[in-house]
Amino acid sequence: MKKILLISNMYPSKKYKHYGVFVQNTAQILENNGYKVDVSALKKKDSKLGKLVGYLNFYVKSIFLCLFHHYDYLYAHYISHCALLIKIIKKIKPNIKVIVNVHGNDVVPEDQHDEKFIPLVRSTLPLIDICIVPSSYYQKVMMEQYGLDKNIVKIFPSGGINFDIFKEIDHAKEKLNLDPNKKCIGYIGRYEKRKGWEVFLKAISLLENIDQYQIVMVGVGEEEDQANELIKKYKLENAIKKYPMQTQKELALFYSAIDIFCFPTYRKSDSLGLVGLEAMACGCVVIASNMAGPTSYIKDKENGFFFIPKDGNDLSEKIEDILSMDQYQIEDIKKNALKEAKKYDVENISQSLVDIFNEI
Numbered sequence: 001m002k003k004i005l006l007i008s009n010m011y012p013s014k015k016y017k018h019y020g021v022f023v024q025n026t027a028q029i030l031e032n033n034g035y036k037v038d039v040s041a042l043k044k045k046d047s048k049l050g051k052l053v054g055y056l057n058f059y060v061k062s063i064f065l066c067l068f069h070h071y072d073y074l075y076a077h078y079i080s081h082c083a084l085l086i087k088i089i090k091k092i093k094p095n096i097k098v099i100v101n102v103h104g105n106d107v108v109p110e111d112q113h114d115e116k117f118i119p120l121v122r123s124t125l126p127l128i129d130i131c132i133v134p135s136s137y138y139q140k141v142m143m144e145q146y147g148l149d150k151n152i153v154k155i156f157p158s159g160g161i162n163f164d165i166f167k168e169i170d171h172a173k174e175k176l177n178l179d180p181n182k183k184c185i186g187y188i189g190r191y192e193k194r195k196g197w198e199v200f201l202k203a204i205s206l207l208e209n210i211d212q213y214q215i216v217m218v219g220v221g222e223e224e225d226q227a228n229e230l231i232k233k234y235k236l237e238n239a240i241k242k243y244p245m246q247t248q249k250e251l252a253l254f255y256s257a258i259d260i261f262c263f264p265t266y267r268k269s270d271s272l273g274l275v276g277l278e279a280m281a282c283g284c285v286v287i288a289s290n291m292a293g294p295t296s297y298i299k300d301k302e303n304g305f306f307f308i309p310k311d312g313n314d315l316s317e318k319i320e321d322i323l324s325m326d327q328y329q330i331e332d333i334k335k336n337a338l339k340e341a342k343k344y345d346v347e348n349i350s351q352s353l354v355d356i357f358n359e360i
Contacts, residue, residue, distance in 0.1 A: 083120045176254065184214040203316035
């Protein structure tokens with residue numbers, strides 16, 4: 001049995017249940033297909049001191065595992081924050097095969113903080129054997145911006161969707177104590193920069209007859225206080241129900257209760273956007289920013305809808321347009337959305353990840 005050491009600076013925790021869950025999914029896929037996977041990962045911390053201690057423990061554990069265990073592969077998620085570890089481990093184990101899985105702002109920087117890591121990323125890439133990317137959009141990034149050969153840049157869509165979990169659940173609104181007779185409009189995601197939570201709130205504030213609808217927001221994040229202030233500014237306290245981040249099974253229930261799912265990200269580093277696909281799998285009509293990852297799977301007015309990135313007015317208009325559609329039109333959109341989401345079924349795509357490891 002071949003052994004893999006998976007390292008990542010993102011991994012789910014009790015508090016942040018959805019944070020880095022795709023990393024966990026890849027480990028599960030490989031274990032299900034006969035590999036022995038040891039995981040050394042950093043879970044999300046809330047303070048600078050917590051991050052410092054967390055990274056120290058993360059590095060020490062990773063190096064310790066490499067010193068005292070044999071591994072055939074080093075599988076690193078988020079190269080920017082694992083680059084130094086990759087270099088150290090490659091020194092310790094020069095024959096280990098290095099596979100990196102890039103995801104977002106590790107290779108597509110959003111700000112000056114991200115930019116600082118790019119030279120380290122570039123200096124580490126010559127050590128790798130395979131680079132895994134979530135989409136054709138990111139394959140192009142790695143080839144054109146980083147000069148990688150197409151033969152070593154492989155597409156695997158961030159762990160895919162587990163259809164045993166993400167499927168439409170009957171009577172979801174009632175289970176969440178929501179009114180089954182009202183349309184539900186929702187946002188699920190972190191309250192962080194460029195995730196678009198403020199765009200969503202602007203759009204909701206512009207809706208006519210808002211009392212006719214139910215608005216839900218699910219998530220946590222460093223900008224949650226700002227989100228609460230904006231909710232007060234727009235006088236939406238009674239209109240919006242907020243929930244903390246949920247487990248995957250719990251998220252499937254929320255998706256199933258939501259009629260219109262808004263994915264307002266304007267991060268150019270959103271490499272795929274699994275939340276959009278998860279929502280489509282659970283019967284939501286999805287409206288997404290017309291940029292980055294969602295453009296890989298949403299076809300406007302066919303299996304979902306696009307709106308102008310960062311434009312709350314346009315998002316509000318798109319929501320109103322969907323609310324005015326008849327049930328036959330909605331069902332057609334939902335049928336096409338489910339068909340597209342099934343292309344990302346973990347059962348269908350798992351073999352592509354296994355093949356990547358088997359071929360090197």
